[in-house]
Amino acid sequence: MTAPEQGQGHGQGQEQAQDQDLAIPDAPLPVSVLTGFLGSGKTTVLRHLLAQPDMANTAVIVNEFGEIGLDHMLVENAKEDTILLNSGCLCCTVRGDLVETMRRLFKQRVRREIPPFDRLVIETTGLADPAPILQTLMNDPFLVERFRLDGVIATVDAANGGTTLDNHFESVKQAAVADRLLLTKTDAAEPDAAEALKIRLKDLNPAAPVLPVSQGEVEAAALFNAGLYDPTTKTLDVQRWLKPEAYDDDHGHDHHHDVNRHDASIRAFCITREEPLNWDRLNSWVEMLIMLYGGNLLRIKGILNIEDCEGPVVIHGVQHMFHPPSQLESWPDADHRSRLVFITRDLEKEMFEHTLEAFAGGSDLT
Structure with a gap:
């Protein structure tokens, strides 16, 4: 680790930049990573989120527009592979490199070629390990100054999630690093199986709230503001970010x-x-x-x-x-x-x- 810098973090202070594209915002833009294994309902959740007023002024990076059925939400093309939605969201696809996609979005925002979004959501592929995305946000100098990780949101299928966790370590990593866990398809799962999976997820990741989701419907407000900074109070909330009480030594690991x-x-x-x-x-x-x-x-x-x-x-x-x-x-x-x-x-x-x-x-x- 490098020596710590004084101040509120990587996004504070002013930088004299000749190119306005490199201007550093007063506060870094929060980024949420939406992950989940194949068939866990991640795409359905995202489609419902994009229709909510709370998602206005949000930019979303997805793999393919077609996967989330945006036809009824489209307003117009904004710039290249970026589109505007009725909800006020921006949506764009990843073209090769995530860093370049984020750089391009930020520059378009500065140039006012697209609406000035104040939040970014990145949807991963179903098989993706979220770690490289998080590392990108932590390591790229351009992104470090302009974006901050707000949280990781992971979807887990209430009906089949236990089997998925047993058979695919990628799904375990997705759940383990999450700040919010969405227990999806609860309407299609046996109540006892869903409850057992919820207990398993709490043992795997004690500090992440497990939110039940039916038909992909979940309030956007419940998923965001998971980071150290609380935008509602304009203060730092260490207790909320760390949740040290969730890691009590008495919390069992009987499945080991x-x-x-x-x-x-x-x-x-x-x-x-x-x-x-x-x-x-x-x-x-x-x-x-x-x-x-x-x-x-x-x-x-x-x-x-x-x-x-x-x-x-x-x-x-x-x-x-x-x-x-x-x-x-x-x-x-x-x-x-x-x-x-x-x-x-x-x-x-x-x-x-x-x-x-x-x-x-x-x-x-x-």
Whole structure:
């Protein structure tokens, strides 16, 4: 990880740019990633979302227009493969590279060639691992300054989701890294099966709300604003973003003995530390984790109390890639403990606790 930067994060401050296309907005545009395995109802959910007034001023990147049946929503072509919808949304297809698609959309927004959207939703393919998309948002210099990850939304089929999780690790990763889980097709599922799947998802990803969805209908407001920044209060909401209470040690992992289940290898936990951390030692610890276990670090979130820093430092990583850490101007509440949330594969909490203690100099862990 690089050293943290002072301020509200990667989108703050002003940049003197000769090219208006490179202008950095006062606040980065929130990005939500909509993922879900084949047949999980992701496309139906998106179609219903695009018809809602709450989706106005939203840009959506999809794989193919035809897959989501936009004919009744079309207004007109806006620019190349971008179209305007009756709801006020913009919709465009990915042409090759996601980075170039996002760059083009942002430049068209600055040039006022398209309406000035204030949110972006990216729909993945059914077989997609969401990690590369999240890493793109964290690593591309142009995107880092102009967009911020708001959250990952994953659809899971209530009728067949258990079998899918058993047979396809891609679906497990989609659910494990999500900030919102949509239990779709609940109208077609047996109530007992749907409830068992809901419990399984809560064990797999304790902090993500599981929202039941019938016929693809879900309120857009329930899916967004999952990030650190709360736009309704204009403040930082660490508790909502981390949800450390969801990772209580008493939360069971009774399924881990079942080797036939892909999610048996997933661990979700939170490490809390009372004493301030030395940044260089912490950085060495993180680099060690990335080098040895990068592919199994599915997602990491943290707010850290760093020596000689007045405000906390926020970190966010996916596998071997970390978003540039940022130092906040002040703590959002009276709790100044460092809190690190991990979702991992085949890695135990005890290893993280012991190695952090060794790198940090032996202070007590809580």
